[in-house]
Amino acid sequence: MLAKLRSALTQSRVTAGTGSARVTGPIRHQQRLVYAILIVMALYFAVIGTLNVIVFADYPVALLDYAGAIGVLAALVFFHRSGNLLIASWLVVLILIGVLLSFIHMAEGRNYSVIWVTVLPPVAFFLLGRRAGAWLSGLIFAYVIGFVYLYLPQWPPAQMTLGAWLNIVEVLTAQWFIFRLYERSRAEAFAELETLSITDKLTGLLNRSHLDTLLQYELERCSRSGQPLTLVLCDIDHFKRINDEHGHLTGDIILREFAKVLRQHTRANDICGRWGGEEFLIICPDTPVDAAAAITSKLHTALAAAHFSKGLSVSSSFGIASQTGTDALQLSDHLLRRADDALYDAKRRGRACAVIAAGGGAYQPVPRRAKVT
Template identity: 50%
Template sequence: MKYWRKYHPTIGTDDPRYHQVSLIYSVLLIMLIYFGLIGLLNITLFDAADIAIYDFSGFVLAAAIYFYVSRGGNFKVAGWIVTLTLVFVLLAFIHLAEGRNYSLLWVTILPPIAFFLLGPTAGTWVTGLVFAYCGWFLYKLLGLGVPGNLSLGALFNFVEVATAQVFLFRYYERSRREAYEQLQKTSTTDPLTGIFNRLHIDNSLKSLLASSKRDLKPTSILLLDVDHFKRINDEYGHIAGDKVLVAIGSVMKETTREGDLVGRWGGEEFLIICPDTDGDKAANIANRIVERLNKQPLLDDINATVSIGIATASGRDKKDTVETLLQTADKNLYKAKADGRNTVVASYDDIALTSAHSTT
């Protein structure tokens, strides 16, 4: 487990910010160790108090950024601060060294950090401007005759390497982000219906229920089952049955609200998570789905209806768990089936209430 997770317990390995935050903390720790150690060496061994002041200033700045991030600071802002601090450190070091001892090589560590923290576009601008400045600085040193075997060939080599790095890291970061987004979509999406899969819906329910208790707000779930789905498969074939599931998934997406999570629970069962939603609002959503399916055939002459069981966590009862919530919804779903299907059953304070529609 990453040590910084104690500051950000809600950021899991499946969170797109995970690796970015990890890099921010890694860079900050390296800066703290580097500035602290080099500052001490400049005072004790090299008698360079002026450079030591610069080192300790960097140490204080890195510590301030660390404090800001660990106390819940905006990660995007933190990424910019870390990158610009690194730029300041690198350019200050290059100026202090006056380009000697291959000090310009240090600027090559900027592209991977800038592109990863800022993204392809901002990373290109920041890296391009810093490299352009370093190229100009190197050109000025050549005119001043600064020692260190600097030559026009060295300038050309630096420009060529800097240009290659900008393009390579830009391409790499863009490809990495596209691959990550595709992987995220594949890992959270049901391949048939295009809605969330059970793994994602399970994880989301755990997270939202925890937030519900913390914020004292209700969370409702709707457990849906397609009525007589076996009969649809037997009469029209499994391909038609798959199309029915896809169509029902689309109806649920169109009928629910923007913040609701719609997922395939398994087979012909679906689960909808409704954050900040009490039982009455959840029942309204469920009834809209039932009414929508009753209005017209899903596919050609194929009619399909659903039975829905609803359960609500108040956000104030510590006994509410994912398991108890699902058990209640499942119990109400079975009651909806027993009541004739094409029906909504919701529990309010352990009392099951039924909203009946025409049965099939």
């Protein structure tokens, strides 16, 4: 994990020196969890220190707890200002080790104080990675095992005192907090990764791979339900000219702005994504061909009214193909080929128009005559 974080850190943008660290990239969840662990540790040390003062009047141990809280707060301030995840992680783990071992020594292993060492592995493994976490936890465990072996002859018979009971309760509570924070971060990271896997990075629409999956699903559902399924394949007109005359960065901006128009002017149940390059696919479940043609008319009007970068005028050609529920189940490639043929027929007929593939009526969303291929 640490190697991945280092790689991610080099690819991420960290802005420091403004009182906060802003990170974009895959380490965002790691950073949030480090913040959470630091805050929880500081509060935990402070609460336990106060308990040692009020309940046990054990001022040396309370002083140790307060020192741990101050150290964690210092690490939090450092991390907040520098954004250095690696150093902050090591600071957290080393402070935790120092406080745990000092407490075990001061208690001479009594009152189940050694149970506190079990808090170390989940923190060390998550913050430092599998290799460093394993080595560090193993060394500390070996040290504590040796310590217990040396002190064992001096221990009185075990008694469940209030101090022992509190040690067990506090450790179990700490474990609950740590694993809850870890699981929440893991679930959020997994959800974000899942979203990224189905999303086109440039436009924010669905990517081609996920469109393929959804199209096959909708075809099968169409066959079962008897409802029509219509595809609209659209292509930005003269997009190569935009790239050649204004640069590829402008072209990327136009793609994002075009995608925004698609999102705003398609229906909630329509599935819209980037098919590749300047081509976009709209899957229209339970939609007859005339309703899909009306969508292209709406999109044509919206594109004409939209304000694109550098004052560019952007239009699109549309190819429409439909599969009715009473037809034999078609392969997605066949339906896409029909939409693609209709799209290129629209291009040949002057662009900025829609052509409906054979099997549906002709439609004219702009002042040009639409043909049936």
